[in-house]
Amino acid sequence: RLAAGEGEILTVAVARAHRRQGLGWQLIDAVLRELHAQRAEALFLEVDETNTPAIALYRRLGFRQVGQRPNYYRSTEHGPTGALVMRRDLR
Numbered sequence: 001r002l003a004a005g006e007g008e009i010l011t012v013a014v015a016r017a018h019r020r021q022g023l024g025w026q027l028i029d030a031v032l033r034e035l036h037a038q039r040a041e042a043l044f045l046e047v048d049e050t051n052t053p054a055i056a057l058y059r060r061l062g063f064r065q066v067g068q069r070p071n072y073y074r075s076t077e078h079g080p081t082g083a084l085v086m087r088r089d090l091r
């Protein structure tokens with residue numbers, strides 16, 4: 001979603017059998033291009049701090065951590081886990 005110049009990714013997923021083929025990167029890169037075209041300032045997302053694949057992908061795409069929410073995800077197999085808030089500048 002996009003509001004007041006700030007985009008936010010609510011959900012992104014690639015089917016298990018098709019992971020690690022560049023599709024996640026392409027999906028978010030397409031969002032970044034669209035937001036550039038709309039002159040947005042930044043793109044935000046939240047990610048479970050234990051989600052290593054997603055965090056690696058976001059870092060490669062230029063996201064940096066700007067916040068942390070302890071015990072944000074409550075019904076995970078590891079018990080409650082925190083969320084990282086990440087931001088990618090667009091200007």
Ligand SMILES: CC(C)(COP(=O)(O)OP(=O)(O)OC[C@H]1O[C@@H](n2cnc3c(N)ncnc32)[C@H](O)[C@@H]1OP(=O)(O)O)[C@@H](O)C(=O)NCCC(=O)NCCS
Binds near residue numbers: 024
């Ligand atoms: C996160 C997710 C969308 C990544 O999609 P993907 O299509 O597999 O990612 P890509 O193939 O585009 O990966 C691009 C880069 O991200 C990093 N990356 C992706 N998966 C990784 C993994 N399992 N371990 C380490 N790095 C990983 C790598 O740097 C990778 O580049 P490389 O393959 O050249 O090393 C996918 O794992 C997924 O759907 N996960 C379940 C849902 C989810 O957690 N969504 C995010 C919620 S916030």
